Structures are given as C-alpha cells and as structure tokens.
Amino acid sequence: MYRITERRMIVPNLHEFTVEAPAVAESVRPGNFVIVRPDDQGERIPLSVADWDAGTGTVTSIFMQVGGSTAKLARLKPGATIPTFAGPLGKETEVGRFGTVLCVGGCYGIGSIYPIARALKENGNKVVTLIEARSSYLLYWENKLAAVSEKLLVVTRDGTKGVKGHIDQIPGLLRTAGIVPDRVIVNGCTFLLMRVAQVTKPLGWKTVVNMNPIMIDGTGMCGVCRLSVAGKTKFACVDGPDFDGHEIDWDEFLARRKTYNPEEVDPLRRSSCRSHF
Amino acid sequence: MSEETKKEKKTLDLKRRAMPKQDEHERVKNFDEVALGYPVETAIEEARRCLQCKKPLCNQGCPVGIDIPGFIKFIVEGNFGAAVKRIKETNALPAICGRVCPQEEQCEKLCVLHNKQAPVCIGRLERFVADWEAAQGKAEAPAMAAKTGKKVAIVGAGPAGVTVANDLALLGHEVTIYEALHECGGVLLYGIPEFRLPKAIVRREVEYVQSLGVKVVTDYIVGKTRTVDSLLQEFDAVFVGSGAGLPWFMEIPGENLNGVYSANEYLTRVNLMKSFRFPEFDTPVKRPSRVAVVGGGNVAMDSARTAVRLGADEVHLVYRRSKAELPARAEEVENAEEEGVIFDLLTLPVRLIGDQHGWLRELECLRMELGEPDASGRRKPVPVEGSNYRVPFDAVVMAIGNGPNPLIPMTTPGLTLNKKGGIQADPATGQSSRPNIWAGGDIVRGAATVISAMGDGRVAAASIHRYLLGLGGEPEKGTP
Numbered sequence: 001m002y003r004i005t006e007r008r009m010i011v012p013n014l015h016e017f018t019v020e021a022p023a024v025a026e027s028v029r030p031g032n033f034v035i036v037r038p039d040d041q042g043e044r045i046p047l048s049v050a051d052w053d054a055g056t057g058t059v060t061s062i063f064m065q066v067g068g069s070t071a072k073l074a075r076l077k078p079g080a081t082i083p084t085f086a087g088p089l090g091k092e093t094e095v096g097r098f099g100t101v102l103c104v105g106g107c108y109g110i111g112s113i114y115p116i117a118r119a120l121k122e123n124g125n126k127v128v129t130l131i132e133a134r135s136s137y138l139l140y141w142e143n144k145l146a147a148v149s150e151k152l153l154v155v156t157r158d159g160t161k162g163v164k165g166h167i168d169q170i171p172g173l174l175r176t177a178g179i180v181p182d183r184v185i186v187n188g189c190t191f192l193l194m195r196v197a198q199v200t201k202p203l204g205w206k207t208v209v210n211m212n213p214i215m216i217d218g219t220g221m222c223g224v225c226r227l228s229v230a231g232k233t234k235f236a237c238v239d240g241p242d243f244d245g246h247e248i249d250w251d252e253f254l255a256r257r258k259t260y261n262p263e264e265v266d267p268l269r270r271s272s273c274r275s276h277f
Numbered sequence: 278m279s280e281e282t283k284k285e286k287k288t289l290d291l292k293r294r295a296m297p298k299q300d301e302h303e304r305v306k307n308f309d310e311v312a313l314g315y316p317v318e319t320a321i322e323e324a325r326r327c328l329q330c331k332k333p334l335c336n337q338g339c340p341v342g343i344d345i346p347g348f349i350k351f352i353v354e355g356n357f358g359a360a361v362k363r364i365k366e367t368n369a370l371p372a373i374c375g376r377v378c379p380q381e382e383q384c385e386k387l388c389v390l391h392n393k394q395a396p397v398c399i400g401r402l403e404r405f406v407a408d409w410e411a412a413q414g415k416a417e418a419p420a421m422a423a424k425t426g427k428k429v430a431i432v433g434a435g436p437a438g439v440t441v442a443n444d445l446a447l448l449g450h451e452v453t454i455y456e457a458l459h460e461c462g463g464v465l466l467y468g469i470p471e472f473r474l475p476k477a478i479v480r481r482e483v484e485y486v487q488s489l490g491v492k493v494v495t496d497y498i499v500g501k502t503r504t505v506d507s508l509l510q511e512f513d514a515v516f517v518g519s520g521a522g523l524p525w526f527m528e529i530p531g532e533n534l535n536g537v538y539s540a541n542e543y544l545t546r547v548n549l550m551k552s553f554r555f556p557e558f559d560t561p562v563k564r565p566s567r568v569a570v571v572g573g574g575n576v577a578m579d580s581a582r583t584a585v586r587l588g589a590d591e592v593h594l595v596y597r598r599s600k601a602e603l604p605a606r607a608e609e610v611e612n613a614e615e616e617g618v619i620f621d622l623l624t625l626p627v628r629l630i631g632d633q634h635g636w637l638r639e640l641e642c643l644r645m646e647l648g649e650p651d652a653s654g655r656r657k658p659v660p661v662e663g664s665n666y667r668v669p670f671d672a673v674v675m676a677i678g679n680g681p682n683p684l685i686p687m688t689t690p691g692l693t694l695n696k697k698g699g700i701q702a703d704p705a706t707g708q709s710s711r712p713n714i715w716a717g718g719d720i721v722r723g724a725a726t727v728i729s730a731m732g733d734g735r736v737a738a739a740s741i742h743r744y745l746l747g748l749g750g751e752p753e754k755g756t757p
Contacts, residue, residue, distance in 0.1 A: 219457045223541055
C-alpha cells in the first residue's frame, strides 16, 4: 500500500497528488509516468510524473478528474493509501544539450513539463516555457516554472492573463521575443500535443510530444497503447511515451483515445441513491 | 515388460474416464470453471488403469519429471495425501498443471496405453489429488533444508519464477520475488481465463510458496523501479522470468482501428482487471455482438470463448490452415465448438475496414488451400486468387503470438539476446551470458507453455543452487 501525503485541487478539476513511493522516487526521470490503481476494484491508469523528492521518497503528479478512476483519486485525503503506485515507466525525455528549447505545457502537462524544463536548464540549455489554459484561474506552478526558465510565456483563451488566443499563437509569440527554438517539447492533453505539432511542422522545428494513450499494464505486455509513428506501429509504454510529433497519425490516435469514453463517464452518472441505478 | 503386458492383456481397461463438465448451454453464460474434476470413485477407477510399468515412459515426457506411476499407485491405494506429496517433490503447482498442461503432447503421449488410443488421464488425476489436498484445508509442509544464508531475487511471479522460488526455498535459500503487476501469477492470472483456471487456485498455489518463506513484492518493475544490476548488489543471484512482451500483429491495414484488440489486452482486461464484472470493477471491456478471433492456438480459443461469455451473438475463429493444424489442445477446440464458436478455417485476414470515426466495421479475408509441406512439416496454406470477401465485425482479437518482454533486455547491459529478442539461456542450466543471471519461460522462448516455463524454472533452480554452494557442475565459461 502507498500512502498519500498530499491531494489537493490546485485549480478547478486539476489535482496535485503526492504519494510515498521511495523506490519510484529513487529512480524516476523527467518524462516518466507511473501506473496508479485507486482501490482494489480500480483500473490501472497512467499518470505523468510532475515532481519528486528522493530524500522524502515522494512522487508528485498532476491529474485531471475525467472519469470514474480519477474521480476516486480526487476523493482521497492525505493519509489514505492506494494499492498500486508502480513505476517509473516509459523512456525518459531526452534532455541533452540542444541550445534553445521551448517547453510547452497545458492541463496536467503544466506540471509534468516542469521536471523536463528543470533538467534541460541543468544541462545548460536556454529554456523558454509556454503554458496554456482556457483562463488565468486554470494556471498553476507559474513560480516553479519561472525559476527554471529564461522566459515564461502565458497564453489564455480569454486573455485574462498573458496573450489572448490559443496555442496557434506560438510562432508569432516567439518571433516577437526573437526566439528560434532548436527543439520543442510538449506535455498535456492530446489536442494540445497535436496542435503544437501541426503548428511547428511547417517551420521545421523538431517537436517531441509526450503521448498519453490508454494503458493497462504499462510494462510492454498488453499492446493497447499502440500508435502509428511514421507509418509503423509503436507502443507508447516502452517505445515512448515521447515521439516525434510530426510523424504521428493524429486522427488514429485521437480515435483510440476515445475508445472508452462512454464507459469512462458511466460511473460518474451513478450514485448510492437507489433511484439512480 | 512384454510378459507383464501379456499377463495384463485380458484385463486391460481401455475406457478413459471422462471428467464431468458444466453443460455448454449453462457455461456460456458464466465465467465459472468448465471442467468439474473427478469424483473420488472415478479417480480411483482411472488410476487402476495404470499398468505400473517397470520402466515407465510417461515421466520422461514430463518437463518437471514427476514420478507419475508413483503418485498414481497412491491414488489406487486411496492414499491421496501421499500422492500429492509425491507430485510436490518435483512440481510446486499441481492444481495448475493438472488443468493447463498439454498432457496429450507430453506424459500421456508416451503412456503405453497410448498405442491403444487410451492413455491414462494423468492430468486429470494430478488435478484430482491437488484439489483433494486443497479441500482438506491445509497442505502438509514439505521438508526444508537448513538455511544457507544465500539470497536470490526472482523477476516475475509467473510459472517460471514461482517454480524457481519453490525449489530454492526448499533448498534453504532466501528468496524474494519481484512482480510488476499488482497480483502474482503472471500469465496464469492475466492470460488464462477463469473458466479454465480459477484465479482462487492460482492464489492458493502462490500462497503455498509464500508459506515456504518466499517474500513477494508486487508493483515492482525490475528494469525500471530498480535494475537487475542494482539487485545483484544485494542478492547472490537473479532469475529473470519476466514473461511475455509485446503482442504481434499481422501488419495489415486497419489494425489500429478501435475494436481491434491484441489477445493480451483482451484477456488482461477480462482476467486480471475483471472487466466482465464492470462496473463493479472499473476497467471496461466492450461487449460486441460479432467477434472474430485471428489465430489457432490456446490463446485464440481462450479469447473466442471469452467473447462468447461476454454475450457475443456470433464468434468466429479465423485460421489460415486447416483443422488438423490447429495448434490448440484438442480439448480446448472441442470446448470452443461446443460453445458455438464458428471455425473459419483456411481463411486469411488481409485488411480491416473502419468507419469515419475510426471504429472497425468489416474484416476482409482471403480463402486458402493447402499446398506442399513447409519447413514446419505442415502443408503450407496458399491463397486462392480472387477469393477475397468482406464480413461485418464489431471486434477483432489478434491472437497470433507475442515476443519476450523488452524491459529487462533493454536495461541490463551485457546480456546476450536470442533471435526473438529474448534472453539467451543455456538450455541445460538456464544460465544467461552473465554468470549470476539466469532466465527461463517466455522471456527466453517467446510464447510457450506454462509447463515449459516451469521446466525451465526447475532446471535454473538446480543450477543456481549449485552455483550458490559452489558445487560446480556449471557449464564451462563461454558455453552459450
């Protein structure tokens, strides 16, 4: 059993979730994910790692409450335990010496891009971080990200903070700031990953996306996380989760991501009230 | 022996005793075990058919070398406790082997009565005594050697790993099993369905091995949470039984459509994650009405019979060769047929066709005919030109095999790999190219059987024991 040291809603619907898992904290690297099971009847779901502390043996993720399993996680209080917290899984994000790197984060990815930006900075890269949200009240960890970035750019859909608009603003924003990235790394929801890849493709900016398919074991056995990369089938759990965003078959990926949408929200429509059965 | 056989000839009983099964109309509606096991009287009758050969051949067909006539003799005498004890001298998991071993290819094939088409039902008898012991409530503790102080880490709690753990614990070594999933059993748990091998039995057998002092750590992914090399700083030897890896696909168009499953995914959802009880259990599985399973092995039969139980109206098994070449056990083919699975033999899928939302709608196949024998000795299926046809399906399960798990090979430097990408191990010892690392089961063989994994485990445990105590007998340096 793994003890939860922190679980709080940091912005509406997004939760910061910290678990005592010393063995994972010891070996986790930027870009890794963990497999979490909220209770004995629970699903195994992958969560990207957003931070860790090998000293205290804790690992932090940011997750969005979407379906039944994340709803269960969102109800847990500090001190509670969960039966499965396994990892770190997936290949780590490549954080070599690239020069200027644009780190893009949205949704839970504002959290999971943080250790990547931190490692890139440690390796001597010039890190520019761009975070995106519907509105200013959905942004978090700005101070943490600012501390590891040369520049922190903010885009909000409603313009309540930073530049008004969507992620399509990237080229214009960077042009204004006089930045040409040697590499772009994106963490966040599937739509964000796809849009950034589409925007950077004509510019020829190498774009690494941290993919988030459905998984079960997460260890290279079941094959549900497969996706087409440059026309070849790859398995996100062991070949990824990072891939070249310009080579992914996005239509196929988005369709596969939605396979269980009806079942995912089904438990949310239930309650213990008899009339709801 | 010939004299003895002559003497017995008059009284040879050539009637293999059938094992009661759940009625097919009932069992397709539940996930309970299909075969129900022998009643005591039937078991004794069947055991009496054994000729007690002076030089038995049957046990030579057993990968773990069970004293078969020995345990059967105890059954005849009604001494079931002694029978199970005899089996457990060489096999830690009799309730499992009695159910899932391909006895018709092993011990029963070599039984003298096989010549009369009536070999003794050895597997059913093994199952009988194992279940008898479980029904008694407590297993008799075997003799344990004095503690050696040596520590062994085992990667993976599947049939290979559990066998090594059992053998080494009995020999007095301190054993820790690291399991990547949240429960022990490996393929016995995630792969083989409840209706063929109840999970309570797997749990019981693993608990037995734990009762010998074996430590189990679940949710621990060796290669990721901690590397093999890091384990070797704490342990004197490591056995890798990390099992099956990525599923194979046919590499035809449309395999990533929604509704196309690997057998590993399909069975893991249902068996390990219990999605057949969704929403009581959170993991969902689709319950489509028309399902095609591609492949002809035991995993294909398991997938097809699972689809039947999930309520499909029509389940087709698509196999490119003819019925005679089906690699699945005859018993499983028969069960699948009884349960209404339709066999589309000599049929090759060539394309999966989806709708605009990325969901599978149709399967396009090609008719085949048998040509000349190929390298495997089986007649090679040849496509019939222009025989393409399309059939509507809501789900296709690809059950055409898998490679070894990539995690340990990816993260353990200095391991020589075999052609399949698995770990190369000396068949005589299980030792890998690194002297303190052993390997066995699917991580070496790709997709094989439970009992061959257990056989590998037995061989590796003996070799590890000799290595730990410096008894020699290890292969010369440089032998692969």
